[in-house]
Amino acid sequence: MPESNGEVKAVFFDMGSTLLEFENHTWEELDGRGIASTYKFLQSKDVQLPSFDMFERSFRTVLKEYWVSTNETLEERPLSLLLQEGLSKAGINLEGLILDELGRAFYKPVQEQVTEYDDTFQVLQWLKDRNLILAIISNSIFPHDYHLEELNRFGLVPFFKIILFSSEVGRRKPHPEIFQKALNELALPPQEVLFVGDRMREDVWGPQQLGMRAVLKYHPRRDYSPDVAPWAQVNNLSELIPIVEKHL
Numbered sequence: 001m002p003e004s005n006g007e008v009k010a011v012f013f014d015m016g017s018t019l020l021e022f023e024n025h026t027w028e029e030l031d032g033r034g035i036a037s038t039y040k041f042l043q044s045k046d047v048q049l050p051s052f053d054m055f056e057r058s059f060r061t062v063l064k065e066y067w068v069s070t071n072e073t074l075e076e077r078p079l080s081l082l083l084q085e086g087l088s089k090a091g092i093n094l095e096g097l098i099l100d101e102l103g104r105a106f107y108k109p110v111q112e113q114v115t116e117y118d119d120t121f122q123v124l125q126w127l128k129d130r131n132l133i134l135a136i137i138s139n140s141i142f143p144h145d146y147h148l149e150e151l152n153r154f155g156l157v158p159f160f161k162i163i164l165f166s167s168e169v170g171r172r173k174p175h176p177e178i179f180q181k182a183l184n185e186l187a188l189p190p191q192e193v194l195f196v197g198d199r200m201r202e203d204v205w206g207p208q209q210l211g212m213r214a215v216l217k218y219h220p221r222r223d224y225s226p227d228v229a230p231w232a233q234v235n236n237l238s239e240l241i242p243i244v245e246k247h248l
Helices: 027-044 052-073 079-089 099-112 120-129 144-153 176-186 200-208 237-245
Strands: 010-013 133-138 162-165 193-197 213-217 232-234
Touching (some): 010 176, 027 052, 027 099, 079 099, 099 144, 162 176, 193 200, 213 237, 232 237
């Protein structure tokens, strides 16, 4: 149990693999499903296409280059731009195509496999009942509206004062800008905020740089070798309750 560092008045959450499970399959597999879904959508529109192998290689190249770049710069580019780059690299004419339709085609296989953790709703309800301010700050190339659909599907939207995604802010965690935007909008000092997430760099080191306390939610797909010490660590959200209760 962590030592007391003052009263907690707000809890900020990452979304994927913290509140909702987005990785019931690996992202490599999900990218493949998204690429295949996009190709099928374009076929339905009678778009002149290269072979699927070439199409997939083009998209995977664009995505790989993007992840290397954004890991260094922490600049987020929206899905629409990545789709444009992928299609252009595959030699496909963009004229007449609606990017949101393409985005939804790419995202559909991801969305279909998202599930909620068994304790998410009850923990959020417990926190809300104690008048804590709740927010989501999450990295994603996908549009805000896509994720709101998931959060609404599981009945989670009403719990949160604000919901921020890097796709709308233009900066990814651990960049301070996305954290500071939430703090500013809610008029909260970082010392009163607990941040909960599953990634060491983004969800522990990032908020700690602004003075927040960070709780790591363990996830089996993560590499936890970076030398960063979370304020506390939990295996599931239910374990967060006694931690918060001691700091109200």
